[in-house]
Amino acid sequence: MTVVHPNLEVTDAKIRARDVSVFYGAKKAIDAVSIDIPSKYVTAFIGPSGCGKSTFLRALNRMNDTIPSARVEGIIELDGEDIYTSGMDVVQLRARVGMVFQKPNPFPKTIYENIAYGPRIHGLAEGKTELDAIVERSLRRAGLWNEVKDRLTDSGTALSGGQQQRLCIARAIAVDPEVILMDEPCSALDPIATAKIEELIDELRGNYAIVIVTHSMQQAARVSQRTAFFHLGNVVEYGRTSDIFTNPLEERTKDYITGRYG
Amino acid sequence: MSFSLLLLLTIGLALAGWLAGRARAWSFRKTGEGVRLAALPNYHGWYVALWIVGPLLAFLALWTTLAPNLVQQSVLADPAAAGLPAFDFQRNAILAQARAVATGLATTTTHPDAAALVEPYRDAISRYRLIGILATLAIAIGAGAFAFLRLKPQFAARTKVERIVLAVLLTASLVAILTTLGILVSLVFETIRFFGMISPLDFLFGTTWSPDPMTAPTSADPTRYGAIPLFWGTIFIGAIIAMVVAIPLGLMSAIYLTQYARPSWRKWLKPALEILAGVPTVVYGYFAALTVAPAIRDAALAIGISGASSESALAAGLVMGVMIIPFVSSMADDSIAAVPQAMRDGSLAMGATKSETIRRVLIPAALPGIVAGVMLAVSRAIGETMIVVMAASTAANLSANPLESMTTVTVQIVAMLTGEGSFDHPATLSAFALGFVLFMVTLALNFIALRVVKRFREAYE
Ligand SMILES: Nc1ncnc2c1ncn2[C@@H]1O[C@H](COP(=O)(O)OP(=O)(O)OP(=O)(O)O)[C@@H](O)[C@H]1O
């Protein structure tokens, strides 16, 4: 059903989804979606509210498992390995596929402890010096180091909204994931903080597969190289971001990106 | 009897006032074309009715306290009462007999003097009943007429009724507050009397508790009023042994209920757990005294510990711990549930397991609420009476061995008040001093706990 743009070059898929359907109870929120998500690119999910972007995103690191009524069908592979088999270690999976949420959700702990949280539970650091190094590196990559280096023992919740969100990104990259899923990471932020996060995403792209859900066409156009347009539980169109925005093949996509949707 | 009669009368009069007020309002509406009432006719009715009920209830309260005295005085003024003994105790017994016969509670008098007083009693009672009724009617008519005459089409009966309702509600809440204040004042008063006889230093820091109710009040030995063993027993049983039981069990059940239990289970388990809080403490007392305490003593003997008491601190503490599990668990439950879902998701998305998330994120975040719950539970436990009265001993004992018998502040309060000491003896008065200390401690605990909870709530809003 998905229209894939012809000039979407074939890359190795980091994540391969085939005929993925997600149900909440009896209600189908995602209907047989197939999509390949490449490494070293930013993939944007766009689409009207309620079309299932978050639902699909959460299926990629099995966060839907925390919702009792949710059920996933179909195949999702990470590096060719089915993540929904019973042998899959969800804890390891989530360490490999990190997530940043719409509302910044730092833990009510110090800035340092927020970053050290993941490395600690996964045993990534031996000793304090290694942990310190991970914390510093993560904060640097999230562009937050200079702002917080003198106040690492302050509470993470005492930061501004934009800083909190970068803290959450730093927290996610501290465990050295392969994929980072971001669900509307800028929707609670002002334009300046948004610009910082977008810059950060662009810098991170070389090392990770990044998926970002966004309601802002401009943001999708600015930060992503791939765009998937979701509509009513389907991926209607998928291709290079430039193609989707300049040359949409589907009427519904065209309507949505030109703001005529609805 | 005459009270219920007057109450019925009051209700009847209020109803009459209500109907009259309403009818008057309707009549405004009928007579003047285009007259708009400022309030619905019912409000006019209520206005009149409340004006009748309010003063009448005040009168009723006054009258029920005054009338018996008035009756008695008029009986005593009767010539038949002239020969009564002057001594209070005998005289009152005779009067009570006469009154019982006069009001129909008894049929005959045993005392010869009493028989003569029956008639005067009857007369006085019926006289004052008549006065009561007449006064009721007069007040009702006066107040009712005042309200009735104020009714006009433009009269804002609605806002007036609102104000009266406000006053009623305020009074209702004041009753509780004033009662608490009254309790405190009487407690303080008796405590001061006690400290007039025994120095606070001896009381608060002495280590021997064996009051001597049979000595003369003035020659009481202050060194026998050292309350430290009682404070220790209270803390050991209520704040240590009970908490060792209640904190882990309460916390774990809260975690299970909020994080693991399926909703259908939670629906049953949570109320079931809360039933524990509703079991009368005397039932826990039986359980502690008849089942747990002997079991502990037998177990101790079986493993070769001699000298285990059958009224051990351990038995009372364990059962008390079970009793307060719901206090700990329901506060912990609330505060864990109040930690935003986003926090949990954030931790799970980092690859933390459920129990890691609980241990490292949820409990630290919910800690203030949990601590507050524990403090409330402690204050409840140290004020608890029934379990310790039944299961703990009355022997004061300063020991850290849970198998020995110990006593608590509440047990001693009961023992001192029900003992044979007279009311001006420091042994009896010590109950008030103990109660006062207990009151201050639980008050402080509750106060701090509420502050902590409030802070915690604000943190997430
Ligand atoms: N926990 C849930 N239980 C039941 N239904 C849900 C749940 N979460 C989402 N849904 C439903 O699934 C559908 C897709 O929701 P989803 O949150 O994925 O949409 P979305 O595209 O992310 O929307 P938005 O842009 O507003 O965030 C919606 O119809 C929603 O009502």
Ligand SMILES: [Mg+2]
């Ligand atoms: Mg969403």
